[in-house]
Amino acid sequence: EDQVTQSPEALRLQEGESSSLNCSYTVSGLRGLFWYRQDPGKGPEFLFTLYSAGEEKEKERLKATLTKKESFLHITAPKPEDSATYLCAVQAPGNQFYFGTGTSLTVIP
Amino acid sequence: NAGVTQTPKFQVLKTGQSMTLQCAQDMNHNSMYWYRQDPGMGLRLIYYSASEGTTDKGEVPNGYNVSRLNKREFSLRLESAAPSQTSVYFCASSELTFTRSPLHFGNGTRLTVT
Numbered sequence: 001e002d003q004v005t006q007s008p009e010a011l012r013l014q015e016g017e018s019s020s021l022n023c024s025y026t027v028s029g030l031r032g033l034f035w036y037r038q039d040p041g042k043g044p045e046f047l048f049t050l051y052s053a054g055e056e057k058e059k060e061r062l063k064a065t066l067t068k069k070e071s072f073l074h075i076t077a078p079k080p081e082d083s084a085t086y087l088c089a090v091q092a093p094g095n096q097f098y099f100g101t102g103t104s105l106t107v108i109p
Numbered sequence: 110n111a112g113v114t115q116t117p118k119f120q121v122l123k124t125g126q127s128m129t130l131q132c133a134q135d136m137n138h139n140s141m142y143w144y145r146q147d148p149g150m151g152l153r154l155i156y157y158s159a160s161e162g163t164t165d166k167g168e169v170p171n172g173y174n175v176s177r178l179n180k181r182e183f184s185l186r187l188e189s190a191a192p193s194q195t196s197v198y199f200c201a202s203s204e205l206t207f208t209r210s211p212l213h214f215g216n217g218t219r220l221t222v223t
Binding site for chain 2: 004031032034036041043044045046049087089091096097099100101102
């Protein structure tokens with residue numbers, strides 16, 4: 001069964017303390033892996049798409065990487081405004097998307 | 110450019126009542142989706158429409174119906190609401206023509222069924 005698992009469920013960081021979020025998947029025939037940011041009371045906001053192992057994407061303090069079994073979202077020197085829930089999703093053949101349950105990130109000033 | 114617009118933002122229903130959630134996108138996307146989000150369970154697909162005129166069941170379709178009114182609009186109907194349908198509902202769209210295209214979400218409808 002296709003599955004997406006995110007860890008940790010919650011993460012508290014001091015401002016400036018770098019860390020990584022993990023997304024592991026068992027989807028066969030991966031078409032793409034997507035990272036989203038979700039703020040309270042809002043819909044998920046698209047961040048990155050990764051297509052193949054070894055690929056990396058960057059945006060400000062965020063960097064996403066992909067291997068054959070997992071993806072990491074690295075957060076460098078985070079700021080309080082980076083606090084949000086980060087969702088990972090994979091796209092399987094047939095256009096189906098499978099979502100993880102997210103990592104809730106809190107950055108403390 | 111509003112992206113994906115959902116109405117209403119909040120709704121409270123009594124058990125057995127019906128309602129329709131509305132969704133419209135202005136990005137000329139071919140595919141549209143309805144998801145529900147519950148604590149600890151992530152986003153689950155209810156129904157989707159790969160293109161105008163087609164709809165298909167997702168992971169949790171029971172108790173729901175959908176209509177792809179035109180390319181822009183995709184509605185979700187609850188015929189007889191149940192407390193188990195208390196959730197946050199998100200509409201999304203994507204450009205199916207390009208493979209690996211991401212979903213773009215609206216800001217959700219928060220539904221409570223008492």
